[in-house]
Amino acid sequence: MSVLIFIDINEEGQVKKTSLEVLTYGSKLAQQLGTDAEGVALAPAKEDLAALGKYGIKKVYQVSNGALAHFDAQVYTKALAQVVEQAGATVVVFSNNTDGKALAPRLSVRLKAGLASGATALPETSGDFIVKKSVFSGKAFANIKITTPVKIISLNPNSFSIEAGEGTAEVVPATVTVDAPKIKVTSVQKQKTDVPLAEAERVVSGGRGMKGPENWGILEDLAKALDAALACSRPVADAHWRPHNEHVGQTGGTIAPNLYVAVGISGAIQHLAGVNRSKVIVVINKDPDAPFFKAADYGIVGDLFEVVPKFTEAVKQLKG
Amino acid sequence: MKILVCISKTPDTTAKIAFTDNNTKFDTAGVQWIINPNDEYYALVRAIELKEADASTVIHLINVGGPDADAIIRKALALGGDEAIRVNADNPDSFGIATQIAQVAKEGGFDLIFLGKETIDYNGSAVGGMVAELLDLPYVSLATRFELNGTTATITREIEGGEEVNEVSLPVVVSCNKGMAEQRIPNMRGIMAARTKPLKVVEPAAAEALTVTETFSLPPAKAGVKLIDPDNVQELVRLLHEEAKVI
DSSP: OEEEEEEOBOTTSOBOHHHHHHHHHHHHHHHHHTSEEEEEEOSOOSSOGGGGGGGTOSEEEEEOOGGGSSOOHHHHHHHHHHHHHHHTOSEEEEESSHHHHHHHHHHHHHHTOEEEEEEOSOOBOSSSOEEEEEEGGGTEEEEEEEOSSSEEEEEOTTSSOOOOOSOOOEEEEEOOOOOOOSEEEEEEEEOSOSSOGGGOSEEEEEOGGGOSGGGTHHHHHHHHHHTOEEEEOHHHHHTTSSOGGGBBSTTSBOOOOSEEEEESOOOOHHHHHHHTTOSEEEEEESOTTOTHHHHOSEEEESOHHHHHHHHHHHHHHHHO | OEEEEEOOEEEOTTOOOOEETTTTEEOOTTOOEEEOHIIIIIIIHHHHHHHHHOTTOEEEEEEESOGGGHHHHHHHHHHTOOEEEEEOOOSOOHHHHHHHHHHHHHHHTOSEEEEESOOTTTOOOOHHHHHHHHHTOOEEEEEEEEEEETTEEEEEEEETTEEEEEEEESSEEEEEOTTSOOOOOOOHHHHHHHTTSOEEEEOOOOOOOSEEEEEEEOOOOOOOOEEOOTTOHHHHHHIIIIISOOO
16 A cells, blocks of 8 residues: 655656645655555656655656657556556556646546546545545535545646655666557647746736737746746637637636736636636736736736836846 | 547536535536537537548537537537437546447547547546547547648647647547637538437446545635735735735
8 A cells, every 4th residue: 555656757857846746745645644655757767766755755666668758648557557556556646737637547447546636635534535626617626535446636736835855765666568659759849938837836927908919028027037937818829929828718728826917817707717726816907897806816907018017127126 | 530529518617606405516507508618619620620621521429418418419510510429327427428438439430539628617637538548549638739641640739838749540539728729600500400410319338436526615715806006016026025925
């Protein structure tokens, strides 16, 4: 019996930030269950996996297999299922990130293990195993009881604080038997941004009030000052002012940063559904009746073209 | 080419979210039901575009649900689906839904299975992966572009901080994301034609539930916005730094 945490590694061989969240989460869960937390890395890593012990895990299963060089949910699932068996894991934890969304459901079927995806907190384990998850696009929560012996949880990004202490994990090589992947990765294109939107702790987002793509420079400056990622509302993406992968909202990306700064966005319910899990929302809009102010923690009613540069300067002053 | 598009019935985005029966059931009073937007805008419309490029393509729709889903199935037929199957199973968990879809897919011999990246009610993102595993097919999730060249698909999918281009031979299961296609409105001709298109109802295969939704809850109400003078932006920065502690 153990809690096994999937360590997600990007194309550059780095452990994703979302994995640090699930390592902390999985370690806390293992403590709660009176067992050990262990990790599993399938992709080649350039980082020292033993150092992940500082997040509370005792052991890392490191799989080396050429078939796992690129992410393929079908191949990864077969590999993971074998490691779950080797580890005797009874709970498997993923981030509900892009890879987790592909992998956790497949593993659920392979292991006949109930899946609670989009968890936002540690489960209740004193009686039944009940996981709180976000539903209705962040407008409510559901408590999901997992009824199977092996349980799978995928944790929503930015739902759990990373905690690092002391410790080193034992790195254990693990062998798996898998077929060649049926999916061939032909290219990877990264955005020219320092902070990926899904992992960002702060996000600056623009809407139609920006009036055109040529005005995005003031938001880029603010985002840079705040170490934030850039996002936009649906009309902006639809008008091709910004790439569609920056669109946040019900039919775009769903995010939960610590700070969400909405500039020139009225706050349609579809937009709110993608951002309402943000811990602090700042709204800048010249329309005092913009619905977004009802969801905001802080607001400025004013001309964004005057307010945003002042905001950027004030942040720079704070940082010295 | 045979495409299976999975469609879900979800509450309209603007629906009031409330619960009944001691917070164990979604309150459906006054709720307008729609096709899950990710299924409609991206999965179904991209399938229609593929059909427009190759007239021999047939678009099959599948929904797992009760008779109250028929209205949204007819709308999907009006948009461009050719025929539909409703598996008469109300409210199973993701595994139950995936089991029903996989059962139909096994018998149908589909080249492509499309569905939205998630439903806007349960936000599970689970059914696509489960269907793919049940069928032992490749699965490309969060697809933002899909191009077909004979029996090979070139699919762009979202990854953290970028996109990745995948190449895969059919059959494949694809969960569809923004970028795949643009929303369409059904026209009168489509609505009239949809009335006579086949909508077959079948009884579900046996499927056990792996999870049970026990209760629901609402997030705590917000305290209300703190408005700051636009001439005093320093105060906003001070509050974000000292009060909210987010910068």
